[in-house]
Amino acid sequence: MTKNRINWIDFGKGFAIFLVVIGHVFTGLFDSGKFTSDAKWLSIVIAFIYVFHIPVFFALSGYFFKSVENFKEYYFYMKKKTIVLGLPYIFYSIIHYVLQKIAGGSVRVPTTLFNLINIYKEPLGVVWYLYTLWALYLVYGFLSIFMKNKNYLFMISILGYIITLVYMSEIFFIKKF
Numbered sequence: 001m002t003k004n005r006i007n008w009i010d011f012g013k014g015f016a017i018f019l020v021v022i023g024h025v026f027t028g029l030f031d032s033g034k035f036t037s038d039a040k041w042l043s044i045v046i047a048f049i050y051v052f053h054i055p056v057f058f059a060l061s062g063y064f065f066k067s068v069e070n071f072k073e074y075y076f077y078m079k080k081k082t083i084v085l086g087l088p089y090i091f092y093s094i095i096h097y098v099l100q101k102i103a104g105g106s107v108r109v110p111t112t113l114f115n116l117i118n119i120y121k122e123p124l125g126v127v128w129y130l131y132t133l134w135a136l137y138l139v140y141g142f143l144s145i146f147m148k149n150k151n152y153l154f155m156i157s158i159l160g161y162i163i164t165l166v167y168m169s170e171i172f173f174i175k176k177f
Contacts, residue, residue, distance in 0.1 A: 012060050019053035055161055061133055062157060067144035074141050081137045089130040093119045096127065
């Protein structure tokens with residue numbers, strides 16, 4: 001049985017993945033100190049990419065969001081999301097920890113066993129996206145029980161994006177550059 005694919009969503013995901021890779025590579029180059037302050041173009045490219053590359057992933061994930069009608073449906077909805085997002089989250093957190101231990105001291109942000117044990121409240125490095133997406137499904141699924149109009153959920157998303165953008169700009173732009 002073949003699933004129908006939505007081409008523009010597949011393209012959007014591919015483009016966002018490309019931007020994530022470019023963003024991380026450029027950030028690594030910038031952090032390496034090999035570029036002088038004359039490389040202002042690099043900081044501008046990084047800032048531009050970081051404004052929207054991850055929100056694209058969240059928006060595309062939100063496109064497939066299904067409202068739930070009651071608490072029983074919410075339970076099964078979150079059980080499925082926990083399996084689909086939670087198991088890879090745990091698996092990749094363990095892999096992240098093991099690979100860092102193998103790499104020894106040659107990592108930018110070391111991970112301790114304490115960090116691994118506490119992944120339920122603070123995600124490790126690159127898997128934060130799965131953690132956050134699961135949390136958003138948790139909140140939006142709950143809210144959808146009470147808000148039958150999807151436009152309200154959409155407005156909450158826009159407001160959350162704007163607040164996050166302002167908050168992140170303070171953290172990223174001020175501390176980074």
